[in-house]
Amino acid sequence: MKTSDLKNIINIPNVIELKNYHFKKRQIDDIHLFWVRSFSEVYHPKLAVKLLKLLQEDGFKVSLCMVGPENDGSLQKVKMLAKNLNVKVEFTGRLSKxxxxxKSKAFNVFINTTNVDNMP
Known part of the structure; x- marks a missing residue:
């Protein structure tokens, strides 16, 4: 396909101010997972806890911090899952940006467990 074949293109600018998100090269020996969303089923927060368990079972030294407010009862379900899987998760509740x-500076992997995103 040539560029000239593309006629119906709309450029949607990124609404995130990239200057506020600084790249930091990190050495990854241990995995420190960082999850930020509201606790809602649509964002699949349980998947983060399941990932933590699987990585630990595979022999990785891994931690998980989940940041976000309760939305639909999911937070208690996620806490119960973590307890049932015998994994430690740090839950911070709502934090300002x-x-x-x-807080993210102490972590080396940002995870997003949703199938849907509202960013263009």
Missing amino acids: AEWHE
Whole structure:
């Protein structure tokens, strides 16, 4: 396909201010997972806990921090799953963007477990 064949193209700019998200090269020896969303079924928060368990079973030293407010009862379900799988998860509740940006500096893998996103 040639560029000239593309006639119906719309450029949707990224609404995220990239200057607020700094790249930091990290050495990854241990895996520190960071998840940020509201606790809602649509975002599949249980998947993050299942991932933690699978990575630990595969012999990785891994931790998980989940940041976000309760939305639809999912938070208690996720906490129960973590307890049943015998994995430790840090739950922070709602944090401001500045607070979770600062907290994210201690983590080396950002995970997104949703099938849907509202960003273009």
